[in-house]
Amino acid sequence: MNTSTLSTLAQNNNRKSILVVDDYLPTRNLVVEALDQSGSYEISEAADGTEALQLFKRRPYDMVISDVMMPIMGGMELLATIREMKTSTAVIMITAHPAPELTVSAMKQGAVDFLKKPFNIDDLLFKVNLYLHDSEASKCGGEENESRGLQAKKEQLSLQSYIYDEIERADGHQGEIFQTVVELALQIVEGESCALYLYDEKSREFYLQVARSNNGTARQNAIPFVASIFSEVVAKRAALIINSDGDPLIDPSLICAPLMIRDNVLGVLSVRKKRGTGVFTKNELHNVSSLSKRASLNLENNVLYESVYANLLDTFKSLVASIQMRDHYTEQHCQRVADLSARLAQECNCSPGDIESLRIAAAIHDVGKIAWPDNILLKADRLSDEEYLIVKNHPQVGERILRPVLLLDREKEITLCHHERWDGKGYPAGLSGLQIPLLARIVAIADSFDAMTNNRPYRKALSYEVSIEELKKNRNTQFDGAIVDAFVNRVLLNQ
Numbered sequence: 001m002n003t004s005t006l007s008t009l010a011q012n013n014n015r016k017s018i019l020v021v022d023d024y025l026p027t028r029n030l031v032v033e034a035l036d037q038s039g040s041y042e043i044s045e046a047a048d049g050t051e052a053l054q055l056f057k058r059r060p061y062d063m064v065i066s067d068v069m070m071p072i073m074g075g076m077e078l079l080a081t082i083r084e085m086k087t088s089t090a091v092i093m094i095t096a097h098p099a100p101e102l103t104v105s106a107m108k109q110g111a112v113d114f115l116k117k118p119f120n121i122d123d124l125l126f127k128v129n130l131y132l133h134d135s136e137a138s139k140c141g142g143e144e145n146e147s148r149g150l151q152a153k154k155e156q157l158s159l160q161s162y163i164y165d166e167i168e169r170a171d172g173h174q175g176e177i178f179q180t181v182v183e184l185a186l187q188i189v190e191g192e193s194c195a196l197y198l199y200d201e202k203s204r205e206f207y208l209q210v211a212r213s214n215n216g217t218a219r220q221n222a223i224p225f226v227a228s229i230f231s232e233v234v235a236k237r238a239a240l241i242i243n244s245d246g247d248p249l250i251d252p253s254l255i256c257a258p259l260m261i262r263d264n265v266l267g268v269l270s271v272r273k274k275r276g277t278g279v280f281t282k283n284e285l286h287n288v289s290s291l292s293k294r295a296s297l298n299l300e301n302n303v304l305y306e307s308v309y310a311n312l313l314d315t316f317k318s319l320v321a322s323i324q325m326r327d328h329y330t331e332q333h334c335q336r337v338a339d340l341s342a343r344l345a346q347e348c349n350c351s352p353g354d355i356e357s358l359r360i361a362a363a364i365h366d367v368g369k370i371a372w373p374d375n376i377l378l379k380a381d382r383l384s385d386e387e388y389l390i391v392k393n394h395p396q397v398g399e400r401i402l403r404p405v406l407l408l409d410r411e412k413e414i415t416l417c418h419h420e421r422w423d424g425k426g427y428p429a430g431l432s433g434l435q436i437p438l439l440a441r442i443v444a445i446a447d448s449f450d451a452m453t454n455n456r457p458y459r460k461a462l463s464y465e466v467s468i469e470e471l472k473k474n475r476n477t478q479f480d481g482a483i484v485d486a487f488v489n490r491v492l493l494n495q
Contacts, residue, residue, distance in 0.1 A: 016132050017042045017059070021052040021066040021078065022094070027117070031065060034121045035128065049073025053081060060087050062132055065124075068095035068106075076106065083110045090131040094119065174299060175209075181259075181269060181295045182210045188291065189255065189284040191271040196259075198267040199234060206230055206268065226250070226270075233258050234265045239289040243279045253279035257292040261299060269295075316364045316402070333450055338362035340446035340491065341439075347486045348442065358439050361414035365443060368398030368415070392427045395419055410439070418443045423477045441480045445471065445487050448479070468492065 018041045022028040028045055035041050044061070046052035048070040056064075064082065068075040079091050093106050096117040106114055112131050115124060178196050185194045193213045197206040206227070226249050233240055239257035244250040253273040259266040269292050273280050341362040345355045369377065371394065376387050383391060399416040402408050417431065417440035424432030436444075452467040462470070468488055475481035 015040060015042050016062040017044070018063045018065065018128070019044045019046060019052055019055060019061040021046045021049065021064060021070070021075070023047050023067065023070045027067070027094075030121065031124065034125060038125070041128075049075065049078035049081075052078055056082065056085075061089055063090045063092070063128065065092045065094065065128075068093055069097075076109070079106060079109050079111055092124070092127060092131070177295060177298055178210045181291060182212050184291055185269060185271045185288060186212060188287050189271055189280065190274050190277055192274040194269070194271045196267055196269050197230065199230075199265050201264065204231070209267070226254070226256075229254070229256055230268045230270070233268050237263070237265065239285055239292065241280050241282075241285050251275065252277075255280050255285055255288045257288050258296075259292055259299065260296045266296065266299065316367055333454065334363050334366055336450045336454075337365065337443065337446045340450060340487075341443050343491050344442050344446060344483065344487050345439070347490045348438070348483060350439070350442075354439060357410045358414070358442060360408070361411040361418075361439065362443050362446065364402075364411070365398065365415050365418050365447070366394065367401055368394030368396065370401075371397045392419070396428050413437050414440045414443055416440075418447060420444070421478045422480055426478075436480075441483055445479050445483055449487070464492070 018035060020028055020031050020035070020043060022031070025047075028047075032043055032045060035043050044055055046055055049066070050073045052064065052066070053073070055061075064078070066075040066078055075093055075095070079093065082089055082091060090112045091110065092113045092115065093111045094115045094117060113127050115127075182194045182196050185191055193211070195211040196209050198209050199206055229240065229242055233256045237258055237260065239255060242250055242254045242256070243252065244254075245252055250272070252275055254270060255273075256268055256270045258268055269288065271288060338359045341358045342355050345358050350358070372390065376383065376390055379387070395416050395418060399412050402412045402415060414437065416428070417437055420426035420429065420431040420436045420440065421444075422433060422436070422441075424430050449467055449471060452462045452470060453464060455461045471479065471484050471488060475484045
């Protein structure tokens, strides 16, 4: 046997074995092909848990990648059976419907990770390499160490990853983050009930924000108020375990963890253990502490973002107000356009995020008018061609004013495009039809209607009836016809 053959055999012996289990052939093929391209793995396939176990009994695998929902034997039953065999196999679960309870249950049974379909194949490959690398490193410590220490480490890493992902997904207002934190706390430590209180540093009082029991219903008294314990958490700025088999407020065990923003206590998260399941462990304390710290970071980022955002908007609204000092119409016009645009966006089934961007953009859409001289801004006669060119520049001027602000990308786009026309005869870029952003098309209609129905230096206000007819007359020429119909038939009729 030559040196080359020996090298190849040694290389094959070092290759990790992976079993891919999924009844849906396209997904199984995708995973197998991606793993096969690396040349680092010996790969086997199975269409359900029963077939996977038959293969598994012939030889142990370093990793199993399994779907959850399969005929005959599903992924959860397969996972439980593999763990009963006391193997060191890393198991990654995949599902299209990752209910939180299912995810937590899988991780507690020893799954190292849980991916949602459709998943990024690069993410899967990264995690395969990560967990198999950990498995290889653990062999230096012996099989017993691997089966206990590494498995615990894998489960802990998986749970931490799940906590981080769930908190990241709660990217809405503070109330949504509070709800997510309480629900996660119940799941990760088998809590009987959980509540989150906000802390008022001046009065040193706690105010209930969210309360949940283990059946998912909100109960104001899910965890009664325990002032001395909460005060200790605030003083120590650290999570605590309190055990008692006689105190009905604690029985059997309570974890209280602080929510912090810049070293100040924002609130306290309090979880009570299910009766009959013993007391909380140090590991569970660590998990709740990790949850509160991750939530605190997101809340701090939200507060910082909202503060910066509010300051920027106040600055731009001040610019609009400075125009009002010269032309009383402008600021009131912007506010009316913001209100009309938001209502029209709702009728167009825009998302809450779109509607918020629209409110902001409409409130400052005429900020570019700050560059107009008084002889144009207040002129009662017809504008000259030269003056009209200056007027037509205000969307670009407004966009340039907003340009340095990274937080206002969509608002900049709306400001720049709110005078474009459906037929392509608008300004500044001559966009047409669907080239014009939807939110800018909405503002264009609200802007025009409000301009027509209010007094201007150069003309008196038109009646609602005349203004509506103008909008209809310009359907699919100046304006998007479908949005005009929504505005006339639903927004104005519901005023």
